[in-house]
Amino acid sequence: MTTSPDDPPAEDVSAPADETPVQRALRLKNAAIDARPKPPRGGRFQREQAAKLASGKSRPWMTK
Numbered sequence: 284m285t286t287s288p289d290d291p292p293a294e295d296v297s298a299p300a301d302e303t304p305v306q307r308a309l310r311l312k313n314a315a316i317d318a319r320p321k322p323p324r325g326g327r328f329q330r331e332q333a334a335k336l337a338s339g340k341s342r343p344w345m346t347k
Contacts, residue, residue: 298307322328 298310302310
């Protein structure tokens with residue numbers, strides 16, 4: 284089965300009927316963000332991240 288250029292695009296089943304173009308763009312953007320690979324959780328990676336200096340700790344003169 285071929286599609287002609289005159290055919291409307293296939294609608295996503297999760298899209299509400301009264302969705303505005305801005306809402307559709309936001310939904311698609313969030314879906315793309317959710318589909319990206321996530322960093323590992325727990326274990327050595329999490330300990331390494333926690334061991335990093337906090338942003339203000341490198342400038343002690345900035346504290347009151």
